[in-house]
Amino acid sequence: MPASHTLLPVGEDSARRRxxxxxxxxxxxxxxxxxxxxxxxxxxxxxxxxAEMLWGQTFKVVLVTSQVLGYTISKFWGIKVIAxxxxxxxxxxxxxxxxxxxxxxxxxxxxxxxxxxxxxFFNGLPLGMVFGLVIGFLEGRRLxxxxxxxxxxxxxxxxxAAKSVGAWLLELGVTEDWMPAAAGVLFAGPLAIxxxxxxxxxxxxxxxxxxxxxxxxxxxxxxxxxxxxxxxxLSPIVLMYLAITIVRSLRADxxxxxxxxxxxxxxxxxxxxxxxxxxxxxxxINGSLVxxxxxxxxFFCSLALSGCGACLVAAALVARQWGLVGGFAFxxxxxxxxxxxxxxxxxxxxxxxxxxxRERGNLGFLIQVADATGYLGYVAVMLAxxxxxxxxxxxxxxxxxxxxxxxxxFDSVCWLAAITSLVGVGITWRYFAARAxxxxxxxxxGETA
Numbered sequence: 001m002p003a004s005h006t007l008l009p010v011g012e013d014s015a016r017r018r019x020x021x022x023x024x025x026x027x028x029x030x031x032x033x034x035x036x037x038x039x040x041x042x043x044x045x046x047x048x049x050x051a052e053m054l055w056g057q058t059f060k061v062v063l064v065t066s067q068v069l070g071y072t073i074s075k076f077w078g079i080k081v082i083a084x085x086x087x088x089x090x091x092x093x094x095x096x097x098x099x100x101x102x103x104x105x106x107x108x109x110x111x112x113x114x115x116x117x118x119x120x121f122f123n124g125l126p127l128g129m130v131f132g133l134v135i136g137f138l139e140g141r142r143l144x145x146x147x148x149x150x151x152x153x154x155x156x157x158x159x160x161a162a163k164s165v166g167a168w169l170l171e172l173g174v175t176e177d178w179m180p181a182a183a184g185v186l187f188a189g190p191l192a193i194x195x196x197x198x199x200x201x202x203x204x205x206x207x208x209x210x211x212x213x214x215x216x217x218x219x220x221x222x223x224x225x226x227x228x229x230x231x232x233x234l235s236p237i238v239l240m241y242l243a244i245t246i247v248r249s250l251r252a253d254x255x256x257x258x259x260x261x262x263x264x265x266x267x268x269x270x271x272x273x274x275x276x277x278x279x280x281x282x283x284x285i286n287g288s289l290v291x292x293x294x295x296x297x298x299f300f301c302s303l304a305l306s307g308c309g310a311c312l313v314a315a316a317l318v319a320r321q322w323g324l325v326g327g328f329a330f331x332x333x334x335x336x337x338x339x340x341x342x343x344x345x346x347x348x349x350x351x352x353x354x355x356x357x358r359e360r361g362n363l364g365f366l367i368q369v370a371d372a373t374g375y376l377g378y379v380a381v382m383l384a385x386x387x388x389x390x391x392x393x394x395x396x397x398x399x400x401x402x403x404x405x406x407x408x409x410f411d412s413v414c415w416l417a418a419i420t421s422l423v424g425v426g427i428t429w430r431y432f433a434a435r436a437x438x439x440x441x442x443x444x445x446g447e448t449a
Contacts, residue, residue, distance in 0.1 A: 018143075021201065021202060022143055022146070022147070024197060024200070024201065025137065025138060025147055025198075025201050026146070026147055026150040026151075027194075027197065028137070028194050028195075028197030028198045028200075028201065029134055029135075029137065029138055029147060029150065029151040029154070029194075029198065030150050030151060030153065030154045030194075031154075031190060031191070031193065031194035031197070032094065032130075032134055032191060032194030032195055032197075032198055033130065033131060033134050033151055033154040033155060033158070034154040034155075034157065034158040034161070034194075035158075035187040035188075035190050035191035035194060036098065036127065036130050036131075036158075036187075036191065037154075037155060037158035037159060037161070037162040037187075038158075038162055038165065038183050038184055038186060038187025038191070039098060039101045039102055039105065039123070039127065039180075039183075039184045039187065040067070040071075040101070040123070040124070040127050040162070041158070041159055041162035041163060041166070041252070042162045042163065042165055042166030042169070042179060042180050042183035042184075043063065043067075043108075043120070043166065043176075043179065043180040044060075044064065044163060044166070044252070044253050044254075044255070044256075045162075045163040045164070045165075045166030045167040045170065045179075045256070045271075046060070046166065046170060046176040046179060047060065047176075047256065048060045048063065048176055052113075052114065059113065059114065059117070061382075062114070062117050063117050063120050064253045064254075064382070065379070065382050065383065066117045066118065066120045066121045066124075067120040067121065067123055067124040068124060068249070068253075068375060068378055068379055068382065069121055069124070069379055070120070070121040070122060070123065070124030070125040070128075071124035071125070071127060071128040071375055072124075072128070072372065072375035072376050072378070072379050073125060073128070074124060074125050074126060074127065074128025074129050075128045075129075075368060075371045075372035075375050075376075076372045076376075077128075077129065078128055078129040078132050078368040078371075078372070079223070079365065079368045079369055079372060080220070081129055081132075082129060082132035082133065082136070082362075082364040082365055082368045083217060083218045083223055083362060083364065083365035083368070084217050084218065084219070085133065085136065085217065085364075086217065087136065087203070090133045090134075090136055090137065090198070090199075091195050091196075091198055091199035093129075093133050094130055094133050094134065094195050094198075095192070095195055096126075097126035097127065097129060097130055097133075098126070098127075098130070098188075098191060100122075100125075100126040101123050101124075101126050101127050101184070102181065102184045102185075102188065104119050104120070104122040104123035104125075105119070105123055105180045105181040105184050106181045107119040107122070108120060108123070108177060108180055108181065109175075109177045109178040109180075109181050113177070116177065123180075128371070128375070129368075131155075131367070131371070132364035132365075132367060132368045132371075133364070134151065134198065135148065135151065135346070135363055135364050135367060136362065136363075136364045137198050137201050138151060138201075139212075139215055139351060139362065139363035139364070140204045140208060140209065140212045140213065140214065140215040140351075140362075140363070141204050141205075141208045141212060142207065142208050142211050142212065142290075143290055144212065144290070144347070144351050144363075145286065145287055145288075145289045145290035145298075145347045145348050145351070146287045146290040148286075148343075148346055148347035148348075148351070149282070149283045149286045149287030149290075149343065149347050150283060150287070151346070152282065152283070152286070152339075152342075152343040152346050152347060153279040153280075153282065153283040156275050156278050156279035156282060156283075156335070156339055156343075157272075157275050157276060157279045159252050159271070159275055160271030160272040160273075160274060160275030160276070161271070161272050161275070162183065163255065163271040164269060164271050164272045165183050165186065166179055166180070166183055167267075167271075169182055169183060211293075211355070212295075212351070212354075212355040213354055213355050213358050213359070213360075214360070215354075215361070215362045215363065216360055216361070216362065217362065218360070218361055218362065218365055222360070222361070223365060226359060226360075226361050226365075227369070230353075230357075232427075232431055233428050233431035233432050233435070234353075234366075234428075236423070236424035236425070236427040236428045236431075237345065237349060237370070237424055237425075237428050238369065238370050238373050238374075239373075239420060239424050240306065240341060240420055240421045240424035240425065241341075241342070241345050241370040241371075241373065241374050242370075242373050242374045242376075242377040242420075243377075243416060243417035243420040243421060244338045244341055244342050244374075244417050244421060245342070245371075245374030245375060245377060245378055246374070246377055246378050246381050246413055246417065247313075247334070247338050247410075247413055247414055247417045248338050248339070248342060249375075249378045250378075250381075250409075250410055250413060251331070251334065251335065251338070251410070254406060255271060257403050257406050258331070258403070258406065258407060258410060259327065259331070260403045261403035261404050261406055261407035262326075262327030262328075262330060262331070262407065263327055264326075264327040264328060270328075274328065274331050274332050274335065275335065277332050277335075278332060278335035278336055278339055281336050282336065282339045282340060282343050283343075285305065285340065286302075286305070286340070286343045286344055286347045286348065287347070289301055289302060289305075289347065289348050295352045295355040295356040296352075296356050298348060298352045299348070299349065299352040299353060299356050299432065300429065300432075300433075301348075302344045302347075302348035302349045302352065303344075303349065303425050303428060303429050304425075305340055305341070305344050305348075306340065306341035306344050306345075306349070306421060306425050307341075307421070307422055307425045307426075308340060309336070309337045309338065309339070309340030309341040309342075309344075309421070310337065310341065310417070310418040310419075310421035310422045310425070311337075311418070311422075312333060312336055312337035312340070313333075313334060313337035313338060313414050313417065313418040313421075314337075314415070314418045315333070315337075316330055316333035316334050316337060316414075317411060317414055317415060317418075319333070334414060337418075338417065341421055341425075345367070345370060346367060350363055350366040350367060350370075351363050353366075353432075354366075356432075381413070385409070
């Protein structure tokens with residue numbers, strides 16, 4: 001049964017007990033969201049080369065666009081759902097969303113092409129709200145950065161692992177249309193265990209609340225009020241997040257094509273190898289901000305970290321242009337560069353902003369706003385590029401001979417994301433530097449519990 005969500009007395013919050021629940025929470029969140037990717041990403045390991053072109057696009061581009069469109073709508077729905085979701089309904093909510101996603105994958109195998117592309121829209125429709133529900137179990141704690149870094153490491157690792165599972169199933173002879181549903185079945189059992197563990201996590205202790213502020217559901221009026229008060233400070237971060245979401249999504253959804261464009265041999269392990277390096281680096285760097293106790297200092301450290309990620313993206317682009325790095329190193333460096341700010345938004349920027357300002361609200365709501373904007377931008381880029389390709393003679397994404405063109409497009413988007421991120425970080429830094437309290441190292445008495 002779910003643990004009680006009343007605040008725990010400070011005296012009960014012993015070091016041993018905290019350590020146990022920290023490890024428990026990390027394993028539960030990591031496992032749950034890692035397995036969610038088994039219902040979302042394995043299909044991208046397939047090429048669908050034998051499918052007919054649709055509207056001048058390869059079938060894979062149509063599938064990716066369909067799923068992302070559903071995922072984007074889900075993010076907008078989630079702004080309301082996540083913000084208002086009571087804590088005791090999160091676990092069952094996750095399970096319902098996953099079941100709906102798997103039903104859509106089974107339909108993808110049953111429905112003939114090209115009509116089964118619609119099934120991936122309905123697969124993405126529930127999955128966009130899972131992250132917001134999972135992160136609700138972790139926010140508002142003294143160790144939130146470490147917990148959220150572990151959670152975010154799951155989607156870095158899971159992206160590659162899900163593709164590897166998809167490629168492995170294809171090697172076993174599972175058809176491209178049935179492979180996504182088969183992958184979902186493999187991930188279903190572990191996901192159920194992860195959700196059961198999430199449901200047992202205790203609410204933040206009194207010391208956690210004193211250090212980070214209480215997190216509560218928000219009504220529609222309260223959501224708009226929060227966004228309006230901090231619009232000038234939050235909007236540059238959301239724009240940064242939009243830009244890096246586009247890069248991250250292109251890198252994930254068209255990984256096989258990008259790897260081939262870089263001259264690398266693509267096998268079922270290359271995704272896991274590259275993303276393991278990225279995940280370990282990002283988790284260690286972003287998670288270390290949990291050591292910064294002062295909320296204001298940690299907030300600005302996370303902004304600086306985001307700026308460093310943008311600089312790393314630019315450095316990787318220049319290094320490849322000058323022939324200083326190979327394809328594998330380039331993809332790893334780009335991964336580190338985009339995931340440093342991407343994960344900082346999830347682990348620290350919004351979390352410490354709420355703690356620093358002592359605003360009433362919840363982390364899931366702010367992340368859902370950023371996610372909705374980011375994926376809307378990705379859908380717009382995909383549709384615009386698809387339209388541009390269909391009106392000229394260039395080879396569509398995924399078609400033979402198009403990998404080099406896709407890589408050039410990817411380079412351009414990376415440059416745009418790096419510049420946008422640096423500008424966004426600068427504006428947000430200046431905004432909050434003038435408005436944030438000089439120090440937010442509060443409730444030190446609670447830290448001694």
